[in-house]
Amino acid sequence: xxxxxxxxxxxxxxxxxxxxxxxxxxxxxxxxxxxxxxxxxxxxxxxxxxxxxxxxxxxxxxxxxxxxxxxxxxxxxxxxxxxxxxxxxxxxxxxxxxxxxxxxxxxxxxxxxxxxxxxxxxxxxxxxxxxxxxxxxxxxxxxxxxxxxxxxxxxxxxxxxxxxxxxxxxxxxxxxxxxxxxxxxxxxxxxxxxxxxxxxxxxxxxxxxxxxxxxxxxxxxxxxxxxxxxxxxxxxxxxxxxxxxxxxxxxxxxxxxxxxxxxxxxxxxxxxxxxxxxx
Numbered sequence: 001x002x003x004x005x006x007x008x009x010x011x012x013x014x015x016x017x018x019x020x021x022x023x024x025x026x027x028x029x030x031x032x033x034x035x036x037x038x039x040x041x042x043x044x045x046x047x048x049x050x051x052x053x054x055x056x057x058x059x060x061x062x063x064x065x066x067x068x069x070x071x072x073x074x075x076x077x078x079x080x081x082x083x084x085x086x087x088x089x090x091x092x093x094x095x096x097x098x099x100x101x102x103x104x105x106x107x108x109x110x111x112x113x114x115x116x117x118x119x120x121x122x123x124x125x126x127x128x129x130x131x132x133x134x135x136x137x138x139x140x141x142x143x144x145x146x147x148x149x150x151x152x153x154x155x156x157x158x159x160x161x162x163x164x165x166x167x168x169x170x171x172x173x174x175x176x177x178x179x180x181x182x183x184x185x186x187x188x189x190x191x192x193x194x195x196x197x198x199x200x201x202x203x204x205x206x207x208x209x210x211x212x213x214x215x216x217x218x219x220x221x222x223x224x225x226x227x228x229x230x231x232x233x234x235x236x237x238x239x240x241x242x243x244x245x246x247x248x249x250x251x252x253x254x255x256x257x258x259x260x261x262x263x264x265x266x267x268x269x270x271x272x273x274x275x276x277x278x279x
């Protein structure tokens with residue numbers, strides 16, 4: 001690889017410091033959207049929204065809002081080398097928000113009436129698919145001078161057994177979310193050790209699903225005319241469900257980092273209390 005600089009498209013320019021940006025790209029989005037509403041009656045109202053969708057893009061592996069757009073990952077002369085499901089695409093997403101005003105258990109203006117009336121329970125439930133994963137690799141031996149590349153998948157590699165995905169719960173796969181043995185260095189295609197590009201595209205696998213419920217309990221007590229005291233107890237991730245982030249998908253990070261989950265997508269349960277005087 002000593003003569004790498006002689007193989008760049010423009011001789012004399014360091015391949016690591018020269019970049020040409022264009023506006024070429026393609027993306028498409030298809031979705032089914034369903035909304036169900038119930039207006040306040042008998043103390044209950046709710047809004048639910050379900051979306052089944054798929055977003056494909058030539059810049060699928062890049063972070064949304066990146067100023068580099070397509071970026072410099074993989075074969076820059078092949079627009080569709082990185083064409084796949086975008087990293088923000090969620091196949092299924094269901095959101096349900098509901099408020100239920102509990103009936104008063106005792107009527108009247110006495111202390112018991114004030115304590116047993118004015119209660120309301122609300123919730124926001126989120127169920128959604130994980131985001132697509134893009135497998136990357138930093139390869140300084142790339143024959144074309146592009147070190148930022150997609151990883152190379154070899155289902156015949158020792159230990160792979162032809163299956164990239166692994167069975168079991170997310171908790172059981174935290175240290176190896178997918179079969180890391182299925183990835184190898186790209187094959188050498190030149191006499192001095194130069195390699196070609198990786199052969200994967202974004203969207204081979206998805207990260208962990210998300211299931212979250214936030215709960216709120218509210219008590220409104222009328223004190224005198226036009227003055228009321230409101231108490232709220234709110235719980236985010238109310239059931240303290242472990243919801244994991246995406247695994248490390250950069251092959252060049254090596255074991256044990258590659259394939260390992262080291263973060264969560266939602267914080268552990270958080271509770272807060274609030275008291276407000278309305279007048």
